[in-house]
Amino acid sequence: MAAPPATVLFLLLLFPAAVFPNAEENFDVRRHLSTATRYHIAKDISENSFVPSNIPDQCTPIHLNLVARHGTRAPTKKKLKELEALVSRLKVLLENVKEQKSTGIPTWLWGWKSPWTGKHKGGELIREGENELYELGIRTREQFPDLFNEDYHPDIYPIKATQVSRASASAVAFGMGLFSDRGNLGPGRHRAFAVTSESRASDIMLRFHDCCQNYKAFRKNQEPSVDKLKEPILNEVTQQLVKRWGLNFTRSDISSLWFLCKQEASLLNTTDQACALFTPSEVGLLEWADDLEVFVLKGYGNSLNYRMGVPLLEDVIQSMEQAIKAKEDGLVSGSYEMARLRFAHAETLLPFSCLIGLFLDGPEFEQILREQPLELPVKPPKKRIWRGSSVAPFAGNNMLVLYSCPANNSSRYFVQVLHNERPTPLAGCGNSDFCPFELFKERIAAPHLKHDYNALCSMELEQSKQTAPTNKFAQILSWFFPGDSKQPQNAEL
Template structure:
């Protein structure tokens, strides 16, 4: 009887502990640190070397003297602090900390002792209360290192650039990100001035002042209704039950509270040196995969294929890409163009190109596990889409080829490493007709 009483008094500890898990689930949607999913410019084979190896089977043309003559890219800012709405939800959820610890002393819950101890040591960062959405120190480092790798890969090109456009949006996080990138371009005997932001930027942030998108999407209910629909599924309810059981809490955990706990996990995790947060111990890997889908649905309907206005808006950025490259083919002047923007714009340009579209479409009805639209890989912190225009003088026909990279990994848009100029024209020339006239709608005005 005495042995039975001892066994009953012990907490129902889970067989898995977060604190010493060698491979915790690393994917957190748009709050995923860049290093988790990125490639490396320096590992992308040189054009000439790769084609020389595959000359017979791949292409009989001579790429031996190809040189980069123009680079265009859009890049999201690095890791940031949460915005005002997220901060409010996170802070409210953080008040559960003492209750969770207390339940552990009562022998309730399934959390490991060390996980609870780490949670006990955790403290709210007061900077979140007044430096909302600011770039973190880690976020600055992400863009600094991106600049270093970029300059090592394209050093010869950068030394010979004739003109440059480097422009952030009006936010502190993009302005600090572009500063970090330029600082990373060390060893380049060339200066790259940073342009002032444009308040209503028609390329880097056209959605910000698109009134029709505001009234139809931002003030619309589609994204919210799809998320609420998913939160009614057995799969999401299982997450609620799991967290309730793991923490030993008696009060019902509403979806908004689950979101707050999830954000405490992923935000704090994203800018700590060890990439860990004790709040992540509240979730299993399966729980995190399900919560990751919630954000994918949100981005899908607010920024992506869920509404045609998003691809129309994203077309404005791609119009700039085509025009910049076309100008170089006419003038021969080498140029670099870089816009430091936000995950919304990254989503929109992928939608405009038709990248990563799912059939059947995403919805809140059930989770599509093998989906292409995953914000973790599309728009992590410091996400980027890079296009490189090459001049290849030894080719017998049109001498220009275009290479594409996403998060420093090569993307084969045309089925091969390089698109011919004709293939590039067929894909991007249509964006020259893009305009934002459809945005005129005085029923909605963005707040500054």
């Protein structure tokens, strides 16, 4: 093989990322797409070495609660328009450098068309998303055969979804997997089952974010601050891409190209086009920017984000108490509800994960009990627990499995939490994934359940609860502009 030209060797020594932007060993951009990450990628992401509890043999599952996000979906109608606008924008950028076509600008950019050109509607569950939920249904039945060995009845296995089609389609796909070979329909011997939904206007169980006026006002108020928070990150990446590719990208261009990268990687399994424009470190920064937005607007950034989910938490606790009563009354399996299955959105799964104290350490758990916003997720390359790719990927889910342990002296009932099918530590239960039910109820659920949904969503929010301390935004800016003394004084988070 001929030796590489001296100029290439020189560039490799000085700017390795510029020549091969994604050359870092073992880097897989599909693991860094925040909440656009596919489930089969996300469920194997683990940032810690947590060792699950050994559940005693005498403990048997008697009830399961599932809260799941819909599977991988197509871009929404709004995002389809953004991609079409990107087509026009790239034409303008390339027109300005037409004479330099051979200077290293990626060939795919010339004449690029959106893969979704011609689509007028979006947001639907795609085939990959159907498979995610179908396979999850099969695995759930295999993991808990004692819970799912009964003939289907809507009172034994109630299935609920929001009225948004991708959520109800996800419920259907899951049910087809869960009840496959249990009926007489078609070659798969499927069983017909019911999926029920509340009206969007009144679904405070699974679309509480849509029904909570105070949350809508809070989010509208905070979005400009979140944009300001992300601005220096986008500026940094923009400057690097302008240098690398010789195109006069703007911050808006980079935002659209990053969105395109996520869609190509997640929906099309294509990582050598838009994603290849970015180095791994730049992908890490853009992922972090997405995670910051999710944290502030949907997660631990403000207690309203998750405490408006109290109707869902109440429903979970109630279902467990009913299962315990049925067990204490000596009812046999199949004569009471065995599982409660719910399918919704990231805006449902994220707050619910916060309500039960996932992705926290001990001191942070005490902070949320005091309704204090947590510190923002740390900047890469530092490792952080809060990552959208693992917190709420497509088809992300929480399963709360109630166990009966009659031989245990301290507690006869325990709750195990599985996040994306992995046993997950509860900061409110001494970082155990196997928590006595009464402790789970009093220590984790009760501090939230003292709040009333109507009061949370109709009363006036105090200004101090709408914004985090002013120095937090300044801290973020200082990472990018350490010498800049002209930081905005009124930009808060």
